Amino acid sequence: MIRGMAKPSLLVPGCEKAPAKIDLTYKPPGGIPYKVTDADDWWKLAARPEVKASGIDALGLCHYNFLTRVPAEINYYLRNKVGCCKATPDKKNYMFSSNADPGYVYLPPPNVKPIPEVPGIQPSPEPKLQLNSWLGLGFKFGSTVIVMGIEQMGGMIISIQDLVNQEPQVRTVSLNAQTTRMGLGVGASGGLCLIYISSMRHPSQLNSLLAGGVDFNLALGGNAGSVIKGGKTVGKLKKLQPLVEFIVKVGARTPEALRKALSQPDKVADLYKAIQGLRESLKNETDEPEPSVLIADLPVSGGTEVSVFHAVTEFRVLGQPTIDIQWGK
Numbered sequence: 385m386i387r388g389m390a391k392p393s394l395l396v397p398g399c400e401k402a403p404a405k406i407d408l409t410y411k412p413p414g415g416i417p418y419k420v421t422d423a424d425d426w427w428k429l430a431a432r433p434e435v436k437a438s439g440i441d442a443l444g445l446c447h448y449n450f451l452t453r454v455p456a457e458i459n460y461y462l463r464n465k466v467g468c469c470k471a472t473p474d475k476k477n478y479m480f481s482s483n484a485d486p487g488y489v490y491l492p493p494p495n496v497k498p499i500p501e502v503p504g505i506q507p508s509p510e511p512k513l514q515l516n517s518w519l520g521l522g523f524k525f526g527s528t529v530i531v532m533g534i535e536q537m538g539g540m541i542i543s544i545q546d547l548v549n550q551e552p553q554v555r556t557v558s559l560n561a562q563t564t565r566m567g568l569g570v571g572a573s574g575g576l577c578l579i580y581i582s583s584m585r586h587p588s589q590l591n592s593l594l595a596g597g598v599d600f601n602l603a604l605g606g607n608a609g610s611v612i613k614g615g616k617t618v619g620k621l622k623k624l625q626p627l628v629e630f631i632v633k634v635g636a637r638t639p640e641a642l643r644k645a646l647s648q649p650d651k652v653a654d655l656y657k658a659i660q661g662l663r664e665s666l667k668n669e670t671d672e673p674e675p676s677v678l679i680a681d682l683p684v685s686g687g688t689e690v691s692v693f694h695a696v697t698e699f700r701v702l703g704q705p706t707i708d709i710q711w712g713k
Contacts, residue, residue: 394461394471398552398708400463408465412448415490420466420480429491439496445661449489456552472609476551477512513667515545517559517656518581519624521637522679526573535563537679540638541579542707547627547659548666548713556639557587558702578628578635584675590699593675623665626658639705643681646709 393400418429429435447453450461459478467485468478476494481487522539538560546554584590612701634651638641645651677697685711 394469394475396475396553399456399476400459401454402460403452403454403457406460407451408461410451412492413491414493415448416493416596417488418491420484420489421482422480422489424480429489432491434494435491438492440492445489445492445536448492472512497507499651512549513545513663515548515669516583516585517544517666517669518542518579518584519544519627519631520556520579521631522559522577522579523637524577524679537561537563539577539579540636540642541581541583542631542636542642544624544627544662544666547655548662550656550659550709552708552711553706554709555587555704555706556642557590557704558639559587559590559699560702561699562699563697576632578632580624580678580680582669582676583672587701587704589675590701593677602670624660627662630655639703639707643707646707652709652711655709666706 416434430440430442430445435445443453446458450458450465452458452461455477462478466478466480466489467487468480469484470479470481471477472479518541520539520541522537524535524537539558541557541559543555545599581590631642633654634642634645636645646655677699
């Protein structure tokens with residue numbers, strides 16, 4: 385049931401990797417051939433009565449077929465052994481389909497013992513979450529003189545979806561923003577700020593986004609505590625507190641700063657711990673028609689300002705680099 389030659393990979397770099405020892409002829413002992421269809425995925429196959437009777441879950445079923453639990457290696461076998469020819473919309477995994485050639489995987493008989501989990505950090509075997517949310521750090525400075533004010537902000541955000549799904553390549557966005565303010569006030573303030581953007585399907589949406597409305601800014605020296613733009617999303621930050629603390633701790637204001645931090649195994653371990661509790665709390669998040677932006681001053685901000693104003697903020701994307709993360713190390 386092996387094809388003569390597989391077609392080129394359809395996945396983005398880093399999502400498919402040949403295992404150290406390739407075996408395209410392996411057939412699990414007692415395995416029952418099953419022809420995959422458009423309606424199938426690993427979790428649906430694991431939920432079939434005959435598979436449930438064996439006690440093997442979705443990730444165990446992958447190991448049963450390919451002797452690996454590494455997602456990139458599973459993708460290698462899906463293309464080169466099962467003949468999968470369709471990719472998920474984000475092009476990070478192969479999908480089962482009726483026209484896969486030869487299109488066979490093996491289901492275990494009911495008396496097969498579950499294959500024990502491999503110890504260590506492993507990407508989640510659950511279906512990937514679709515979260516169009518981003519989180520990061522920036523530096524901003526603004527001032528108000530009587531009725532006019534300008535605020536500049538620059539920083540970096542990282543895809544929460546890629547982190548929670550433990551992708552090998554995590555998307556980031558470098559950006560800046562300028563806010564024009566009309567209102568009453570006097571003074572200047574600036575410093576580090578937290579950036580949270582929800583319902584952003586692609587960073588290009590920021591280039592056409594104008595966030596406006598009646599806002600406020602309250603910054604009193606080192607005790608700054610303002611929340612600006614999109615106050616309705618403040619509650620969502622509570623769910624992200626462990627991730628917020630990690631990003632603040634490593635000072636990730638640029639993709640390069642985050643890349644440098646994540647080159648250290650202990651920092652990867654800290655990030656892994658920070659995201660472990662997020663999957664359940666975020667799985668029911670819903671999208672809105674357009675992106676919503678929240679910028680919150682961090683306690684380290686400085687300056688003194690009290691102002692109430694009408695603000696219009698214009699964003700600009702400067703770059704969209706990805707960062708490689710070795711979750712298993």
